[in-house]
Amino acid sequence: MEPTVHLEAFAIHLVTSNDSPEFTHLNYALTHSSIIGLDAEWKPNRHAPTLPTVSLLQIACRLADSHESPVFLLDLQAIPLPSVYELLREVFLSPDVIKLGFRFKQDLVYLSSTFCEHGCSPGFDSVEPFIDITAIYNYLQPKQAGRRTLKQTKSLATVCKEVLGILLSKELQCSDWSQRPLTEEQKTYAAADAHCLVEIFDVFHAKVVKEGKNSRNKHWPPDFGPGLKQIFEVSNGCNMITRTTFCEASNMIRVTMPELHSSTDTEEVDSIKSDTTTKQVDNSLLWIIRKYGDKIVLKDADGKLKISKKKAKKSSAGSECKQKTHEIVEEWQGPPPWDPSVGGDGCPKFLCDVMVEGLAKHLRCVGIDAAIPYSKKPESRDLIDQAQKEKRVLLTRDAKLLRHEYLIKNQIYRIKNLLKNEQLHEVIETFQLKISEDQLMSRCTKCNGKFIQKPLTTEEAVEAAKGFQVIPNCLFDKNIEFWQCMDCRQLYWEGTQYHNAVQKFIDVCKLN
Ligand SMILES: [Zn+2]
Incomplete structure (x- = not known):
């Protein structure tokens, strides 16, 4: 049997009604946290095509004004969903709260459909700024000399073990989350899954701050003045493959500011908790949002609107793992x-x-x-x-x-x-x-056409783009290669988004 190392003690609050002290506490915590970890549990629904009903939403809060990190377990089977809908929606979209999750998109799809079924239309269609723990994990990996470091998809338990040195028990993952009352073990398990997200974030946050300091960057601590607005505006023209404005802006920041990257030391971690309230850390969180903030957006194709008209009979059979729905x-x-x-x-x-x-x-x-x-x-x-x-x-x-x-x-x-x-x-x-790596990005996403074999220079691209596509000025002095679709003539170019996309597909296709 594997030894279980416990996370630092944290309070767990089960919220079952909207007129309870726990609910008041939750309200307070959500308005006083800049970082929250999100996770959900559900009972799989065997009767396709309905989506599973989420029965528990875990919210780990990192309170900005104290060192507390309470975890709230929202019992969605007990609490009237319309009473928490607005609150959650606001948090999901608040630009001041970094939302953390581990492959949270699927959770959000199910959560959204659960709320929709209880009259809270249109559910939740986006969460931003959001940072996936996998992205943080990849950041924490030592940088390799090569141009492209291969990133891996690991389980949350593995990430926890490697980053925090903690073993998360996975035994209860397959337990019946719709049974009430929840056992103490279930509560602890559910809370730990959300809590570890903020702990992992702390390690990441500390590293970002440390590298910022080490870089002797005169722009550190980052101070976002009026220049940022301009950066956002310029970056809007630089779309290639869909990414968020945040990331586009961050690319521009990367261009306009000296590199932050320095040593590759993941071991040493400054204590971040001790100066959470200082201006510098606030700025570093802003920096993190702008540089690493992503967002989850649900579209109809994600099953958001696939709400069964005939409510599915509750599956009476035992439980299945949430991965196997x-x-x-x-x-x-x-x-x-x-x-x-x-x-x-x-x-x-x-x-x-x-x-x-x-x-x-x-x-x-x-x-x-x-x-x-x-x-x-x-x-x-x-x-x-x-x-x-x-x-x-x-x-x-x-x-x-x-x-x-x-x-x-x-x-x-x-x-x-x-x-x-x-x-x-x-x-x-x-x-x-x-799928091989050189096949990635070899086809026009717009029309399925193949690219012209030889890349175009900037001059050729400008010529080719005349009359139907605008090439942002910011690309001109960067010696970037362009490709053109043989069929629809659309131009594509290599940018950070391109690399992000390549990396994403390397991950999805598990290329090695
Ligand atoms: Zn095309």
Whole structure:
């Protein structure tokens, strides 16, 4: 048995009603914290297509005016959801509160649908500024000499063990979170998952401050004067692959300020708690938000609006791990039309139904040929015809389409996952796609076209862009390479967003 090392003691408050002292405490904590950790627990719902109902929301707060870090367990089965909806929405969107989570997007999808079902429309569609623990973990890794350091996807337990030296028990992950009362072990487990997020953030925060100081940067401590507004404005023109304004602005900051990176020492950590209230740390949090702040935005394709009209019967069967909520109903049989055994050329080709259009973009990003339907509202028949004609596998979330399988054998696959990254992973696994690093960003995300082989110089790009695309002035003196789509002529260029995107797909595709 593994020894369990405990996190530093922290208070746990179970909030079950909106007229309790715990609720007042929660209100206070949420308005006096700059950093909160979020996690949720739910009971999987076996009856597709409804989403699981979240039964517990854990909020770990780092109070700015004391050294306390209480964790609140919001019992969503007991508390009337409309009574906490506004409060949570405000926190999720507050620019002054850094929200931390570990792969929180799925939690948010379920949380949003749970609130929607209780009349709190439109649920929660975004959380910002948000920082994922995986991003923090990657930052804390020693920097390697190479240009691109490979980042890895690790479990929260592993991250905790490596960063904090703490073993998180995972035994209760699969316990029944809808049973009441919750056991003490469940409460401790649930609270620890949220609490460790703020502890990990502390380590990260300390490192950022330390590196800022070490860099002997005359701009440190960072002071965000009127210049930032300009930076935001300029950066808005520099879009390439979708990223947030925060990150774009941070790229610009990186250009305008001397590098902060210095030593790679992850061991030594200054105590951050001791000077939480000083101006310098406030500024360092601002710096962190601007440099590392991301956001989660839910779109319809993420299942946000997939709320069942007929409420699903509560599953009476035992519990499943929250990782395994999507049951495999229809297995892929194969072989796909591109398989050499059926006379194909070995090049995978897909047709993404409108419900998985986001997946089409993701597939293009990793170099896979992914078409979309000719018309905006195609009939089933149109989809079948197109797939057949172009020898593509039709990817859809619509189970009804599978009824047409007899028309095009081995050319329809129903996607099980709701989130784009997971869908991409699902397709790669199901069809055993080989993705190599040089395939990344080799295709136009807009139209599926291939890029012209040779990169363009800035001058050529300016010429090519005339009349239909604006190239931001800020790129001119940077000696950047451009690519042009052979089909739609769209220009792309290498920027930090590009590297972020490449890195993301390296992670998703688990390239090594
Ligand atoms: Zn194109």
